[in-house]
Amino acid sequence: MKMDLEQLRKTAAEVAAREEVKYLVGWKQGTYGYRVAPAFVEDAAGAAELIFSPLCTANLATYLTLAEQLPVPRGGEPDDRKVALMVKGCDSRAVTQLLVEKGIERDEVVVIGCPCPGVVDAALLAEKYPETEEPAEMKWDGENFLLIRGGEETKIARNEILAEKCRLCRYPNPVVSDIMLGEEVETWDLAEDEGVQELENRDVDGRAEYWAEQFDKCVRCYSCRNVCPLCYCQDCILDRLNPTWVNRSVNFSENTAFNIARAFHLAGRCIECGECERVCPANIPLGKLNRKLAREVRDKYDFEPGVDPDAEPFQASFKPDDPEDFIL
């Protein structure tokens, strides 16, 4: 796939310049190494720094609900201009799910779709091709990724560093958009979700042991929650003291409760963008929790979040023939 940067920047400049648009959120080159940073573009000029590359992992849909709603000064008007957003396939599902949950209204957002041949797992990349302070570029090149730094180009086989979420991706093309950049990409053969399967194959004690080790590491920085486009309660129950669902103290018990509650709140809502796992400073494989539930929702309940803006929310609906083989 060939990403036409010029077209992207031209389109973005046009959108950002619109009066109805407050700002456009896209990706830009980061300050060092393999980093890509979210870019908030307020005018046409700002669009010049935008990129779309295999390093653009971040799901920017989280910025639709992250901005604090400040009191409007007396006599003033709330700024209800639109936010323009660049989305990959997975990111677009977050937008759709937000529409389902009325987290946003369709006319509050301009969606710029970027068909995505898959992004890299930056940690894996850094492991195999050590990161240096020098900012690097990356491109899609057929079945390969092209790493460009210090004027040198390195070809890396796609499968070597493709992000796990992308190996399992069924929606590389945005499911909702106002403007589509480039051509749709073809879907690819799905990998098995080995991470989840490996755990499923263990006995219950084996799984307990595995997760005990993981949850023990949690520092409760809440980055998994905060980065999630679908965790957008102003007042999260996991922060609340009355009632106390989860104590603020950091220990295995509370960490486990926190992680179970977080995963459960995303049951039937998670769109598998993998951001929670990517941002976790303790490297807890949170994606496995979410993907496990997402698969159960898909297999047992024939439901998939974030694909149909008119769908009934999963946890707020039922089918008379939902599985009940577990009921006494």
Add this chain to the structure above:
Amino acid sequence: MSAMLLKKEKWPEFVEKLAGKNIWAPQAEGDAMRFAPVAEGEAPALDYNNTRVPPKGALFPQTETMFKFQPEGAQVDEPQLEQETVVLGLRPCDARAMAIVEKLFKWDIDDPYYTRRRELTTLVGLACNEPGMNCFCPSVGGGPASTEGLDLLMADLGENYLLEAVTKKGEALLTETKDLLDEAGVDAVKEKEKLVGEAEQKIKRTVDTEGVPEGLPGLWEDPLWQKVSASCLGCGTCTYLCPTCHCFDIQDETEGLAARRCRMWDSCMFDEYTMHTSGHNPRPTRRERTRNRISHKYSYYVDKFDVIACVGCGRCTNLCPVNIDIIETIRQVKEAL
């Protein structure tokens, strides 16, 4: 200051000698290293860059029980701290951070928890031969072999570790383990200095802090804060992983009818950090919070304790999920001055 040599193969024995003490050292968990108590009979590996989570928890646990109590006239129980602790292999930046934080915990009144733990703890550092890509300790007053905050500094000389006592506690540790140690010659110390010099050369990123502490308050309403914070997720990664961040919250937690008062790390990047009971929040957005984090480190702390509360370890920059880079931020601050 006495300098001794420890053959690397004797490292396990050295650790064994410390048996009876609580030993903290870097532990590998996949690629997420952290400091944690070492199980008996285990010798921690020291071939690491730096841990993701700093060792500050050894003196300032993420959750600390202050006392336990039962409602309605039952007893109150204050845990007594008695256990001697040795922290092995902490990097000079992290040790420096402990020295910086200690200024606060020993400021107008001594914080009994921190003070007591520091008394009971011997900090054994490990000089850096291979700094990380976002390390910038020299820019903020540190260095790859800084001894500030340490009781003992170790340096990796290939075959041997060079052990240099910094404090009496460090001396005591050398005495305790003297059977395993050899006197270090001048060559060894020179070799270390050479390695340190090389390490300093490898540090590519720098910050120019000149004028920053004085200038920051004047940038209160500067648009730069909006720019820097726009992408901030408001998570606690930068602060929890920062060796100098020391904010805490105190809460009572119940378990049935028993309860405990505990203090735990808090983060000024959380929205409820400054949330008032009334619902008013004087730092209502990430803009104010980001401004506070930077200003606190580079200005307020300097004002109070005459030192920048950033040791250049690079963790916040390494691990920020959205590439908020403190080096870049300070550069922008300079620019705005």
Add this chain to the structure above:
Amino acid sequence: MSANFEPNVVAFLCNWCSYAGADLAGTSRVNYPSNIQIIRVMCSGRVNPLYVMNALQQGADGVLVSGCHPGDCHYMEGNFYARRRLGMLKDLMEFVGVDPKRFHMSWVSASEGHKWKEVVEKTVEDAKEAGPFEGFRRRQIDW
């Protein structure tokens, strides 16, 4: 596990069917294990699935949620929601390593005093087999 281990089971029962069924078991003097403690809610749909997690965290060895049979819900659909939500929770709990024997859900109607007894016996027996819940039980205060 110790054969003498007596598990602590917390049960959430809907007011109209299962709680009434448990009352009927009492009226009929049906005998069952005393390890089960009931929390009455108006509808099984009220049971926030996180209650199950919370109960385990707060000292339960087993948890039961019981409601009306499908179609019999006093509030028409509450038990259908409960079924879906708790089904998901069960999957999640098993995946993170909580023994499936620790969580059960049942349909017990107001007239099923005997079924209630069977459900209690099964739940308690399973919790007994699973043993004391050590997993993520909250235990920072040890006195």
Add this chain to the structure above:
Amino acid sequence: MTEKPKVGVYICHCGINISSTVDVDAVAEFAQKLPNVKVARTYSYMCSDPGQVLIKKDIEEQGLNRIVVASCSPRMHEPTFRKAISEAGVNPYFLEMANIREQCSWVHEDIEEGTAKAEKLVSASVAKVRLLEALETKEVDAEPAALVIGAGIAGIQSALDIADAGFKVYLVEKTPSVGGRMAQLDKTFPTLDCSACILTPKMVDAASHPNIELLSYSEVEEIKGFVGNFDVRVRKKARYVDFDKCTGCGDCATECRVKDRFPSEFDQGMGKRSAIYLPFPQAVPAKYTIDPENCLYLSRGKCGKSPKCQDVCGAGAISFDQEDEFVEFKVGAVIVATGFDPFDASRKPEYGYDDYPNVITGMEMERLVSASGPTGGKVKIFNGEEEIEPKEVALIKCVGSRDTSVGNEYCSRVCCMYVAKQAHLIRDKLPDANIRIYYMDVRAFGKGFEEFYDRVRRENVRYIRGNPSEIFKRGNKLVVKVEDTLTSTPLEDEVDMVVLGVGLEPRADMRGVMDLLRLSQSPDGFFLEAHPKLRPVDTATDGVFLAGCAQGPKDIPDTVAQAKGAAASAMIPLARGKVTINAQVATVNEATCRGCSFCVSICPYTAIEMVTVNRFGNEVEVARVNEALCKGCGSCSAACLSDSIQPKSFRDSQILPQIAALGVLK
């Protein structure tokens, strides 16, 4: 408002019902030490007057503001204690009950276990009661009208009573005529009144009563709302006959091209009717109806050159383009009087009902002996060659009742007597016949029943104790194979005719009504009453009552009595003009609501809507609860990710401490 909780704990001995398995003094001692507990006492009967006085006195003297009663199920005495504490000035919702009888002392034997469990339950109740909130009971106006579903004798009686009291009644009947099953009966036991003679006047009254709007050939489509305020939508099915123009002359039926071709429902299929028909001569309303499935014109679009009924109807009432109509109205109460289905005898294939024409059911016998029936009241059978009067008649009781093989464990209550009555009627018509009744037991419990049973026996009717295992054909005869269990003699009685005393079953179509009104079934499949003894006409849905066989098998006097009871109960909100609405409703914390509207999708009562509120100058959508519609089920709350919607008295902040209390005392 934030007065410190001062809890009183009252532990009931319940005679020895509790105290024999629970050491109540130990529980009191334990409770005394729980946080915020000021007083803990025991008493022999907490619900008695002196027991209540004890609580009230403590409230006054010790300033208690929260009460825990550890006794029986809250389903039993919660209202009692709520009333008691509110009389002493404490908000009635500051009460929590620990069920240490039904769920403790009655189900456990060991006193140590019982005591330990009672302590936990008390502890959980104390934990919760401290966090309860004061609630206010509100009232809304009640619509002074009632809906009665089903116009058999139960529905008619209920409707008449309510209408006579001056309230509007909508009487909805599914079939073209009122009357129900009773209209099909010949004589009624034990007095042998003619069923039609006593019923018909009531049918006419119901149709002509100024306060009753009769909606025959109609079905309830939708009922929304709550007690006092039900919104009802009824489908009036097309009769294809103009109701106002039809004079009931019957010319149409006589001229119908498919005259007398179809089994008459009223005559249990033994008689025939035309495609346009009046179900039976005394039908009310006396208006003809076209059966669209069998009418040539309606089913095939063509009936000769032109439909004959249309040709002959002088009133011009035939209207083939009629369509179903809908009527909507509001009522304050609903009575369900939908009746029963006779047991389908085909489900006992050993009795050969499907194979042998001379094996008939009790309902068929009713039509056979009725003077208005298909044979004009003559008991005749066709023995394969000719029509004869049967010489040997067998009647079998408990067909489809007290029979687990067909899933009916219950006694249908009427068969003993109707079989006896039919034996009597047969004896009347066939003085020389041999009449045998095969029975398991004879239950003649009602007024005049035993006397009637005696009379029938004296009329040379043989009662043979035995449950026939099989009926088969031998030549022209039917053979009843049975063991006479009194003499242990196997018998093979040859008879001409067998009457199966079929029992009563829940209506096959009851699911529709269940769904409309959120009703449940009891184990026998009939509608479940709110309490089997104390609230036999009420249902779990406020403002919905049961009358007649819909609730369970019963005879006519019982049906009428229950119908009158249901009418009286239904009239309570109607007469009062107001209903109290549930105080334990859900409430939204608008400050934390994120506007996802999950709760709106969930609420089965459409009690939640999204509203726009101003949050510091920003317009945001939040959920809001209509308290009159909310039933307090809390299903919304369990799906609320921000915990913003919470049912009062069952908040997370009230339940989690309960869980904690139960867990910690392990």
